Amino acid sequence: MSETTGGAVADGQADGSAEQLLTEVRGRALHVTFNRPEARNAMTFAMYQGLADACARVDADPDLRVLVLRGAGGRAFVAGTDIAQFRGFTGADGVEYEKTIDEILGALAAVQKPVIAVIDGHCVGGGLGIASCADIRIASERASFSVPIAKTLGNTLSVNTLRRLVRAFGEPRTTSMLLMARRVDAQEALLSGFLTEVAEDLDEAAERVIEQVAGGAPLTQWSIKENLRRLNAAGGEVDDSDVVSTVYGSEDFAGAVEAFLTKGSREWTGT
Template identity: 60%
Template sequence: MTEDLLVEETGSILTVTFNRPEQRNAMTWEMYRGLQEACERVDTDDSIRVMVLRGAGGDAFVAGTDIAQFTGFDGARGVQYEDQISAVLSRLGAVNVPVVAAIEGYCIGGGLGLASVADVRICSPAAKFGVPIARTLGNCLSISTLSVLAGLLGRSRTADLLLTARMMPAQEALGCGFVTAVADDMDGELAALTDRLANHAPLTMWAVKEGLRRLHQGSGIEDEDIVKTVYGSEDFATAVRAFLDKERPSWSGR
């Protein structure tokens, strides 16, 4: 990992902190690679039940990709970059455990993409969301990234945000369902949420995530492997016994 990306495991929670507060946590190539490595770490460690994404400093979650890295771009490099971003978003969206984005301040461009592929988003009252590239860089988003945003925000709001280059405030994000809570006490809200998630059945939560991911991909959807994995698991069998015995189940993720 890099100093610009902090990864900390506390109990069953793995927290990834984007740590460039002076640059509003704008992402470097190394940070994107480190995030993918963190995803691999989560998926190979059965003790991790929840992944959290945060921005350092309180002023921003992530304010996009560091613009200095776009120097010397041409069309071919632009295609490569958008493919790279799509790969990062796809990997983050496929993490086996719930991913929570705790958003304070600006969540812009690539930061909005990262937040969008998290499973649950909470934000501070001062949070602002947008992709103002129509008035800043004059670049574009891939259809893959547009699809993610439109799936959450709706086609009309996605078009509005991109074409007007405006910032969506926290209460609007709450009203349209993009975030589930606007928290004055971010640490307290986050602790309560992650504690709840960490104590739920891992395979059930994985099935929810994987099913929604496949629905987003479109036609030809198969789910037999998901259902078979969950219903054939040790967790399901022991939970049934525990329910009948009026006991609380203990989850192993197997």
């Protein structure tokens, strides 16, 4: 099954902005493509809203098991936020902007199903923020990662975005990336644990990883994501009894136990 829509803004706009963010259902995955290759997929505010809408869509559809993020054109995943949108900004505008980005990245990080980022080319600024919210990240050898704001715009990051980068890369590496405007290549990102795989054939690797994730037990995947979210939010002891009860009390678990003992077949339903 395949369905493609322009997800960033309403269809029919003369400026073509409806095609800046594309969504397509392929099998059990919702694919989101950042589609401004002429601007290295720099994000407009409409694209950010389209991303938030895609998060809600994948959670609402029981037939969808995975959210996949990718940039068009091969030069970039996302090269940050479109700088033209910062013209005339005040301090209050900056606070509101960072608050909005926090909300959208928070929605992406809170998606109940696995999120896979497929990264080819530059992953910069806001793009790195988006990628840091994914659960699994694979990349091409030419991928690179940076937040060069100390030599470009002279802006800053919210504490929430900074926290995500520290979790993804570790504090020493994040600090050097930000203070030195340092670029991390694919191999360093792999060694740091940020990437799961650096692939020679990114398309083949992406399909393999998507299929592997989509075939997993949905409630197991949800429970891991939910407990990690709680652990990161609390920083201490976490009550996970409701999560554990939901999984062990599910039809999926009971059916899988029976199938294992009887050598029968089973199909995950997420219930």
